[in-house]
């Protein structure tokens with residue numbers, strides 16, 4: 220579903236001259252771009268999808284594929300897709316879109332607000348005829364992306380219906396990295412994970428994660444911060460999670476990337492996904508009227 224307002228109308232209502240603008244992005248899709256002294260950043264209304272965050276003293280932190288589709292009904296490859304209300308396949312419907320419908324929905328731009336050296340963009344979406352095709356529940360989802368020295372992501376889910384519901388969620392962040400063979404991910408030592416490359420066998424993480432083949436893991440009961448150590452880029456990226464009890468780590472490796480039409484053959488080397496999430500047994504249950512907010516805050520330090 221396309222955004223109901225034109226880019227010109229959104230720009231007239233929400234832009235903050237010299238700070239944040241609403242412009243036409245790839246594929247004609249509207250996006251908010253911000254340029255302040257702390258950073259530059261951008262977020263598409265399609266999927267409420269962050270596609271860039273470049274802090275002033277660092278290079279671009281977010282990977283986006285040059286082969287990505289940019290069209291209604293298809294997910295952007297890279298950036299920060301929002302997976303909701305299920306993760307991977309929908310158990311009871313193989314035809315349902317992988318990772319849910321939030322990332323292929325056009326969200327409503329609610330507001331752009333400027334704080335002291337940061338810009339907050341708020342978008343929302345709610346249950347409607349399109350969502351009910353796949354999921355019967357009544358809900359409202361609000362997303363706040365705050366661009367500054369840190370990148371703040373906040374996904375707020377509200378059960379607006381009259382019965383309890385259960386959902387999964389993930390902020391599927393594609394980190395832009397120097398080289399997959401030379402990075403390490405810390406903060407998950409001692410955690411149990413389900414290995415999706417091996418029928419979700421339960422495994423135990425010892426030490427840091429290093430990448431030597433395809434990785435597709437859901438780390439369980441992990442609410443602590445995760446560090447992405449990237450010596451080739453000379454930086455450490457930290458992801459601080461709140462109300463997120465699972466962490467997915469994914470890199471498709473050569474074979475996986477080659478099977479994707481929307482990723483160039485060598486791009487798997489330049490990306491690693493760390494996903495603040497609540498999936499599988501950690502799915503969230505909400506009673507009527509209840510809300511749940513998951514947050515991820517990302518910051519970069521020089522090594």
Ligand code: BG6
Pocket residue numbers: 294307317318391415435436467469492494
């Ligand atoms: C990861 C999943 O989060 O996303 C993987 O753990 C999946 O299993 C990957 O392959 C990419 O999914 P998609 O739908 O964007 O190709």
